[in-house]
Amino acid sequence: MLSTFLSHQWKDFWRSRNKAGSIVANIFLGFFMLYFLVLAIGLGFGMSFIIEKFLPGQDVIQVFNSYILYYFLFDLAMRLQMQELPTLSIIPYLHLNIKKNTIVNFLNVKSIFTFFNLLPLFIFIPFSIVKIGATYGALTGLMYVVAILSLTLFNNYLVLYLKRKSINNVAYFGIIIGFVGVFALLDYYQIISIRNISDQVFQSVAKYPFIALAFTLAAVLIFVINSSFLRANLYTEELSSKDDKKVSTDYAFLNSFGRVGELAALELKLILRHKRSRSSLVMGFVFLAYGFFFYRGPLIDNDSFGSLLFAAVFMTGISIITYGQFMFAWQSSHFDGLLSSKIDFTNFIKAKFLLFTISCTIITILSSFYGFLSYKLLLLHLAAYLYNIGFATVIVLYFATLNYKRLDITKSASFNWQGVGATQWILGFPLLLIPFVIYLPFSFADKPYWGLLALGTFGLITLLMRNFWVKLIVKRFEQQRYKIAEGFRE
């Protein structure tokens, strides 16, 4: 039975992928996965070398030990955000003559096949065998492997259990986020050291290898809890969505924009009431941290804005990029309704501009905390902001008229390639390259501030030309609407 289920899943995976995503998207997804796997394997086998290179003089095994629990804590946070509940796939089987236990087993087995379970194995197991096994003997090496496997499965089932619980009670979600957060903070302020704890735990494993079985016990325990919970609650209604009262809302501040505001409010509701669009919103806030990787002291001191420009444009324009890349397809399920009702296309396009301008402004204001690093970053952000609301919006909406791919926004966003077509790949180039093209000549002439001024002015001029752009895009939209509507109908 289990093998029949799995073969169905296998078919489901391949047949839906090939139907929904284009070949390009599949290849890219493949490369992306492969990249991470190669990275993990490289990390796994090169672990001793890497540790010696970056932390010279320290005991390699001690460093390795200290990062194991650290990784799994991070892993827990990642999974909470991204791992999917394998629930909906069982609906067609529930009414058939199949034992509940078989279905629960199937769900448990299916959940093992996730990318998150593969990654830690590649990272930790090579070192456990090659180095730990060689130093402490085969038994210890084996027990390390057992510990890693157990921790992986423990995280796997813990996250599934908590996610299932949190469907009906959000508090569970809060507790686990709080748990990880508190540990991260305690570690950051060096009140407790997860690295020390991890090191001590695995030193004990090295001394008394069978202690590793404690992890196995924990994994089995959570597995049993999860299974019994599933068995008692095998109703898709309860496992997949929460049944609370929905209320009508009204965004008063948008009403002052009249018809355009009404349409923008409609779209705001769309964003807030769907999983996929909500997560692209969350991404916007996450990417606010992007600057910490890019804004290096020397670069700022030397006014090398060219190296900072990408991060600035990306951060302040994140909402335009993540939401805009799928533009119009967000509304694909009711696109026919929009076209045939009494909506002026000019207002329709203006509403998109309005929404972009508002979101971009909010993100830019939030990003101004980088001003504490240097006032120069504020100038940079201002130029990037003007460019984004002035011209990036135009590029995104122009490309939107070329996007015919239907999007199912009720699905979650992570590793979801549905609705991705050629448009999304091409879109990024002009959007992120144009600022460089404008800035670079001034940079070569050693006038970086003039470069920023030029970019800002360009943004401002294009912003003032907005009515022209609206007309242009409405014209495109009118030509393309049949094609778009047809694509959205599938």
Add this chain to the structure above:
Amino acid sequence: MLQFKELKKSYAGRTVVNIENLTIAAGETIGLVGNNGAGKTTMFRMLLDLIRPDSGEILSKEANVATNSDWKNYTASYLDEGFLIDYLTPEEYFIFIGGLHNLSVADVNEYLKQYEEFFNGEILNRGKYIRDFSKGNQNKVGIAAALMQKPELLVLDEPFANLDPTTQIRLKSHIKALKFTHKLTTLISSHDLNHVTDVCDRIILLEKGIIIKDFYTDENSLKELEAYFAE
């Protein structure tokens, strides 16, 4: 009111709509019948300017629907759930649609009162988004929203499908009444021959995109249609 001229549409070499000339007068209630693939929905989509015809044109009040969007002012339609904005509550949806036709929130609420019976207490104030309703109730929302626009031209695709018997009967008498009070022109497609012959005063029978019968209903219409479909 409506004029279809030399209208053609084909997909992958197969003709799905081929109407040489069809005129519909104001105030007529038209029933469009035909088996699956007869081209009913495609014809409606072209009427609503959602599909571009390969050739020919549709004139609504003498204006081509593809080049002039004045028809939107007096046309209301509900073809399928794709016309509903399904992440809104029904109240929000009615207010949005009403707003497009300059109805205030109070107007919309006032209007909805007369539909309390039609909704049977299942639509309003249920605390659900439209996507969470059953298909029949979604249909009710779509039809009520279409009627709320006080249209001169009403286009409904299979309005009786998925509705419960009580609502079917109510909808029929409502459409019949509107014809007299508002001089409403209605286009309905349906597989239910009883309903169509009951409601409509003119029946158009399509087969593979071609009009093969076009007649005004009398007491023999139902038998005539049944005879055709039984073949």
